[in-house]
Amino acid sequence: xxxLTQRRDRQLAAMQAAGRTVGRSLWQDALRRFRxxxxxxxxxxxxxxxxxxxxxxxxxxPHTLEDFYWEYILVPPTLExxxxxxxxxxxxxxxxxxxxxxxxxxxxxxxxxAVALLIGVTWGSVxxxxxxxxxxxxxxxxxxxxxxxxxxxxxxxxTVFGRNIYLVFIGIGAVxxxxxxxxxxxxxxxxxxxxxxxxxRAIGLSNxxxxxxxxxPNIIGPVIVFVTLLIPTTILVESYLSFLGLGVxxxxxxxxxxxxxxxxxxxxxxxxxVIPGTFLAITLFxxxxxxxxxxxxxxxxxx
Amino acid sequence: xxxxxxxxxxxxxxxxxGGGLFSRPRMLKAVDDVSFQLAPGETLGVVGESxxxxxxxxxxxxxxxxxxxxxxxxxxxxxxxxxxxxxxxKRSELQLVFQDPLASLNPRMTVGGILREPLYSxxxxxxxxxxxxxxxAMMRRVGLRPEMMNRYPNEFSGGQCQRISIARAMISxxxxxxxxxxxxxxxxxxxxxxxxxxxxxxAEYEVSYIFISHDLSxxxxxxxxxxxxxxxxxxxxxxKRDIFDTPRHPYTQSLLSAVPIPDxxxxxxxxxxxxxxxxxxxxxxxxxxxxxxxCPHATPLCIKSAPVLEATGSEAHQVACHYWQSLTPETHxxxxxxx
Ligand SMILES: Nc1ncnc2c1ncn2[C@@H]1O[C@H](COP(=O)(O)OP(=O)(O)O)[C@@H](O)[C@H]1O
Ligand code: SF4
Ligand SMILES: [Mg+2]
Numbered sequence: 001x002x003x004l005t006q007r008r009d010r011q012l013a014a015m016q017a018a019g020r021t022v023g024r025s026l027w028q029d030a031l032r033r034f035r036x037x038x039x040x041x042x043x044x045x046x047x048x049x050x051x052x053x054x055x056x057x058x059x060x061x062p063h064t065l066e067d068f069y070w071e072y073i074l075v076p077p078t079l080e081x082x083x084x085x086x087x088x089x090x091x092x093x094x095x096x097x098x099x100x101x102x103x104x105x106x107x108x109x110x111x112x113x114a115v116a117l118l119i120g121v122t123w124g125s126v127x128x129x130x131x132x133x134x135x136x137x138x139x140x141x142x143x144x145x146x147x148x149x150x151x152x153x154x155x156x157x158x159t160v161f162g163r164n165i166y167l168v169f170i171g172i173g174a175v176x177x178x179x180x181x182x183x184x185x186x187x188x189x190x191x192x193x194x195x196x197x198x199x200x201r202a203i204g205l206s207n208x209x210x211x212x213x214x215x216x217p218n219i220i221g222p223v224i225v226f227v228t229l230l231i232p233t234t235i236l237v238e239s240y241l242s243f244l245g246l247g248v249x250x251x252x253x254x255x256x257x258x259x260x261x262x263x264x265x266x267x268x269x270x271x272x273x274v275i276p277g278t279f280l281a282i283t284l285f286x287x288x289x290x291x292x293x294x295x296x297x298x299x300x301x302x303x
Numbered sequence: 304x305x306x307x308x309x310x311x312x313x314x315x316x317x318x319x320x321g322g323g324l325f326s327r328p329r330m331l332k333a334v335d336d337v338s339f340q341l342a343p344g345e346t347l348g349v350v351g352e353s354x355x356x357x358x359x360x361x362x363x364x365x366x367x368x369x370x371x372x373x374x375x376x377x378x379x380x381x382x383x384x385x386x387x388x389x390x391x392x393k394r395s396e397l398q399l400v401f402q403d404p405l406a407s408l409n410p411r412m413t414v415g416g417i418l419r420e421p422l423y424s425x426x427x428x429x430x431x432x433x434x435x436x437x438x439x440a441m442m443r444r445v446g447l448r449p450e451m452m453n454r455y456p457n458e459f460s461g462g463q464c465q466r467i468s469i470a471r472a473m474i475s476x477x478x479x480x481x482x483x484x485x486x487x488x489x490x491x492x493x494x495x496x497x498x499x500x501x502x503x504x505x506a507e508y509e510v511s512y513i514f515i516s517h518d519l520s521x522x523x524x525x526x527x528x529x530x531x532x533x534x535x536x537x538x539x540x541x542x543k544r545d546i547f548d549t550p551r552h553p554y555t556q557s558l559l560s561a562v563p564i565p566d567x568x569x570x571x572x573x574x575x576x577x578x579x580x581x582x583x584x585x586x587x588x589x590x591x592x593x594x595x596x597x598c599p600h601a602t603p604l605c606i607k608s609a610p611v612l613e614a615t616g617s618e619a620h621q622v623a624c625h626y627w628q629s630l631t632p633e634t635h636x637x638x639x640x641x642x
Contacts, residue, residue, distance in 0.1 A: 025455045026410055195401040196409040199471065201367055202399055203421040204391030217411040 033297040040293025043286035054102035063093035104254040109235040115173030120180025128188025187219035221298035228291035232284040309341040314373035333359035335535040346512040348522030351532035361481040395425040398472035402484040404464035408456035415452035445470045462493040534593040541620030551622040
């Protein structure tokens with residue numbers, strides 16, 4: 001401990017000698033608090049590991065999604081024959097399928113959340129910043145869309161346009177941005193009252209610049225927390241849709257598809273359900289721990 | 304007095320309040336028919352209880368909220384009639400400083416970023432090195448070390464934050480700075496430092512101030528003239544010495560008697576005229592004279608008709624009260640007017 005503080009003191013002294021003083025922003029404070037949260041940091045490493053596996057495992061494995069091994073039908077997980085996670089009823093390698101499913105599920109989670117983030121932050125901050133009639137109209141639209149059930153919406157999309165993974169993106173994103181825009185609007189309303197926004201108007205900045213430079217950076221904390229909770233939600237929604245047969249199509253697969261197939265063969269091959277189910281559950285837990293950690297780290301009261 | 308820098312004529316700021324689908328909103332008259340002038344290099348104090356419309360007045364002068372009626376003449380030009388772009392060009396000359404030191408500064412920007420922002424806005428194309436030099440010079444001028452440029456507002460004390468706010472307002476060399484209770488949130492010892500700083504800057508830059516405060520003892524040290532507001536209306540305006548020595552309006556008199564006197568013997572001798580009752584709702588102000596519900600001298604005439612502003616002995620000292628002549632002005636000679 002003493003050694004560490006000594007080293008820090010020396011660094012600080014060196015920087016001051018160089019004529020510079022470093023500032024510690026709220027972000028840096030938050031990062032320091034987040035780092036000291038063991039559950040959240042552990043989750044970051046686990047998620048990073050799963051993501052790396054999702055990217056590289058299908059590339060490095062000798063098996064592909066479409067290799068059928070007739071001599072290995074419904075083999076349980078083993079280290080002996082190269083099928084570490086076993087095989088399914090068609091003799092396909094579950095290791096590749098699990099991480100291929102991870103790719104699809106994580107991509108859907110991140111992409112739809114990005115869509116929801118972009119639309120929701122823009123919509124909510126404009127409504128909150130301008131207020132009055134503009135706010136009224138924009139938030140009524142949100143209310144109306146809220147009343148539309150997600151599943152109903154996606155079934156309509158699928159029946160009109162056919163089954164397509166991009167429709168799943170759009171469908172989930174189109175619904176999830178609504179909550180995002182409400183959160184952002186509420187935050188914007190409170191940031192708008194702050195004197196620094198008025199000071200920004202007094203130096204003649206345009207509304208666009210004020211929203212971008214003074215409003216959005218100050219509402220981003222709760223938004224980040226919501227994002228970490230939205231990603232697992234969309235992963236879960238995709239699984240749910242795949243389970244109902246509305247999600248991705250063979251030979252592509254996702255955790256939802258794998259779980260639905262595994263549930264069908266729970267007597268003959270329980271690992272077909274247990275393995276993708278475990279990965280899904282771990283991923284959901286990790287995102288939740290990270291979300292909690294971020295909320296504690298970004299909460300100004302927590303300082 | 305030279306040519307006025309600012310002339311405010313019959314300014315009104317009314318806010319629509321409430322009002323649902325079927326009911327018309329009621330009008331809250333935050334500022335009602337206020338007129339005054341300001342000379343270059345002059346400081347006008349604006350006093351009144353909280354909720355009397357002081358901040359609304361300041362924001363309307365700067366066109367940060369649209370005035371409902373009236374004119375704001377800046378060197379003879381009506382600011383209310385300028386479009387946004389033309390007004391934004393003028394803004395380098397009209398700045399403001401707020402009450403809450405920390406809320407005045409964007410917590411996500413460094414102090415250097417905060418100080419450079421007005422320069423980039425008012426002088427597009429200014430070189431980064433020049434902006435940095437000027438920000439550093441301004442920091443030194445308000446008593447902060449330029450090495451702290453890369454720090455964030457949360458690392459500064461309230462008094463230091465207020466210095467940063469003042470630096471941000473002054474860096475574009477404005478001719479008018481509206482100070483909206485700039486010291487009300489600070490410790491007394493720090494208040495004096497900030498007021499001294501504002502005074503030095505005024506001498507150096509020949510800037511005019513509109514200094515808003517709910518506390519007469521704060522404006523005493525800085526202001527040349529004082530204006531007293533009550534429920535959005537002008538009650539009394541005049542040179543500082545007249546307001547402190549011969550206050551004419553009963554409201555001014557009671558505000559003055561609330562100013563603490565350091566000497567307890569003299570404090571006891573003083574006729575206590577502390578205000579009774581609460582401020583009436585600005586949505587439903589009293590008829591006639593708005594001050595009548597709390598005025599010790601109110602008569603039926605005060606219920607019926609509103610007094611108009613009239614000059615007292617000197618043209619510069621004006622008061623809105625039916626009975627100002629018969630009310631013996633307190634001789635507040637025990638009040639040091641301060642220089
Ligand atoms: N944006 C607004 N909408 C409605 N009412 C307002 C608004 N701003 C101020 N008011 C009201 O106007 C009155 C004067 O407020 P303000 O100018 O802030 O007074 P002061 O600065 O003297 O405390 C208060 O009654 C306040 O509630
Ligand atoms: S007009 Fe009447 S009520 Fe108003 S201040 Fe004068 S005496 Fe009081
Ligand atoms: Mg105020």
